[in-house]
Amino acid sequence: MSHREGNSREELIRLNLEAQLSRANPVRLIDTYVDSLDLEELGFSHVVQGGGPG
Numbered sequence: 001m002s003h004r005e006g007n008s009r010e011e012l013i014r015l016n017l018e019a020q021l022s023r024a025n026p027v028r029l030i031d032t033y034v035d036s037l038d039l040e041e042l043g044f045s046h047v048v049q050g051g052g053p054g
Contacts, residue, residue: 021027
């Protein structure tokens with residue numbers, strides 16, 4: 001069976017969440033709170049500055 005080549009899934013689904021979330025959406029509060037945490041101090045070992053997978 002051969003390997004299928006093409007675009008990665010990340011390239012196919014590029015959404016601008018800022019444009020899709022209203023200013024009053026509670027997820028903005030959660031995002032701000034999580035950004036304020038020191039994730040390395042909390043035991044996370046693969047911390048990427050700026051968020052997102054990495």
